[in-house]
Amino acid sequence: MILFRKIRSWISSLAIACILSLIIGVFVIQPYRVDGHSMDPTLHDRQRLLVSKLSHTFSYYPDYGDIVIIDSRVDRKRGFVDDVLENPLIQLLTNKDDRAFYVKRVIGKPGDVLEIKAGNVYRNGEPLDEPYIKEAMNNYTVGRWEVPANHIFVMGDNRNHSEDSRAIGFIPLNHVIGKKVL
Structure with a gap:
């Protein structure tokens, strides 16, 4: 009985x-x-981070320049079940990768107009100061986007080796999983 x-x-x-x-x-x-390697030199392949999920939990926008984790499957809806299944404990148990x-x-955030001209990014007509990028973008990279609500x-x-909003499109707020804290 005591053992039980x-x-x-x-x-x-x-x-x-x-x-x-x-x-x-x-x-x-x-x-x-x-x-x-899409975040080199800031972050490196296989580097570990801690991600705050509070922005996702309370649906608020990250700030300009924040490093975020996104669900790149922007063509599908996300729900609470997705959040549960993405938990590291569940992924460990299911061996999901x-x-x-x-x-x-x-x-960019809603209402911003972003342009790429001559290898530089402009937000609302102003060039961005981006000391964190690895190298200048190829000159053939051009585009103009207005971020929707x-x-x-x-x-x-x-930038020359990143699959990001230029390729996959705008990221819905509920596809922002969290913000890097460490």
Whole structure:
């Protein structure tokens, strides 16, 4: 009988720890690993980060220049189930490796007009000071975008080797998974 109580106590403690881990991972903070070189030189392949999910939980916009984790599948709706399934504990249990999540920098918010001319990015007619980029963009890269409501525009710091809003389009606010904190 005493052994049964001890086992039950251990199981209940583990269950509480798992539930707290899920809640924290879904709503507050989550570890993330960089996959690729699109954020060089700021972040490197396989570097680990901690991501604050508060902006996602409370649906507020990240600031210009913030490094964010995005769900690049912008053509599909996201829901609470997605947030739960993306939790590291669930991914560990299911052995899921999803490469749809990108690390990028916020360049534009709703209403901004972004242009790329002669290898430089302009926001609302003003050139951006971007000391964090790896190298100047190729001169053949040009474009003009107006960011719609409830969306952001993101780019990698390694502009010549980044799949970002120039290719996948505007990022819906609910596809911004979180903001880099460490």
